[in-house]
Amino acid sequence: MKLTSNIDHVFAGGLAVLQPEGQQTGIYKQRREGPVRVERQGIVGDQHGDSRVHGGPEKAVHQYAAQHYARLAEAFPGSASELKAGSLGENLSALGLCEVSVHIGDVFQVGSAVLQVSQPRSPCWKINHRFDAEHMSMFVARERITGWYYRVIQPGGFEAGDRIELLERHSARFSIDEFWQVQLSHRPVIDDLLALAAAPGLAEDWQRRLSERAKYLHKRSG
Structure with a gap:
């Protein structure tokens, strides 16, 4: 594009x-x-x-x-x-x-x-x-x-x-705006957090933070 x-x-x-x-x-x-x-x-x-x-x-x-x-x-x-x-x-x-x-x-x-x-x-x-x-x-x-x-x-x-x-x-998915929609969601979907964490080019610090949040939510839901 x-x-x-x-x-x-x-x-x-x-x-x-x-x-x-x-x-x-x-x-x-x-x-x-x-x-x-x-x-x-x-x-x-x-x-x-x-x-x-x-x-x-x-x-x-x-x-x-x-x-x-x-x-x-x-x-x-x-x-x-x-x-x-x-x-x-x-x-x-x-x-x-x-x-x-x-x-x-x-x-x-x-x-x-x-x-x-x-x-x-x-x-x-x-x-x-x-x-x-x-x-x-x-x-x-x-x-x-x-x-x-x-x-x-x-x-x-x-x-x-x-x-x-x-x-x-x-x-193709994660614009800066979409990043914040996922990150700021009160109840984010775990798969969305993991997909965002895996977005190519994302800074390592955010990869870690998003993955840890997904792991925490998975434990709570289990």
């Missing part, structure tokens, strides 16, 4: 202080003009406040659908002026591609780099603090507008204006 878009903006940056507690965070990224280099660990010069849960080869590059900011601004009008591309800490901002059209394991040509979708982003409390909006991260999760992470298959470079083009699709 043909699935393409173009990069609107590239973001990366150093650490900043997140109020009110003063944690170090990488959510305040800066727009990059001109080409950036992406390696296995991510964009050169990008930083993360907590390397246990952010960054690394399975979360090397984060993309967010720019069209979602209008929904967020409508739901959180008090933060509308701040809700703009890059403000959720994404590295790539583009229109068109979204959680419904992008699937786990999808391989994209992005500039001269080749990236593979490894997992969705799991929104956390830092989004709430960033915008002083208590329930924003919950809204992002519930609406399944989380964005997604890539691993780097082939290092290279990209910049605003470069093409994002699907090269390979390995899972």
Whole structure:
């Protein structure tokens, strides 16, 4: 299938202080003009406040659908002026591609780099603090507008204006949206959890978590 878009903006940056507690965070990224280099660990010069849960080869590059900011601004009008591309800490901002059209394991040509979708982003409390909006991260999760992470298959470079083009699709079923429908289900079907855990290209951490949940539910049902 043909699935393409173009990069609107590239973001990366150093650490900043997140109020009110003063944690170090990488959510305040800066727009990059001109080409950036992406390696296995991510964009050169990008930083993360907590390397246990952010960054690394399975979360090397984060993309967010720019069209979602209008929904967020409508739901959180008090933060509308701040809700703009890059403000959720994404590295790539583009229109068109979204959680419904992008699937786990999808391989994209992005500039001269080749990236593979490894997992969705799991929104956390830092989004709430960033915008002083208590329930924003919950809204992002519930609406399944989380964005997604890539691993780097082939290092290279990209910049605003470069093409994002699907090269390979390995899972016909599990879009990012479908991932969340299974994962967030109050009573998930065990076979669905196992099928999702086996989706080609899914990050190992999610494979383990989904398999363990399926095993737990199987024991309870037995």
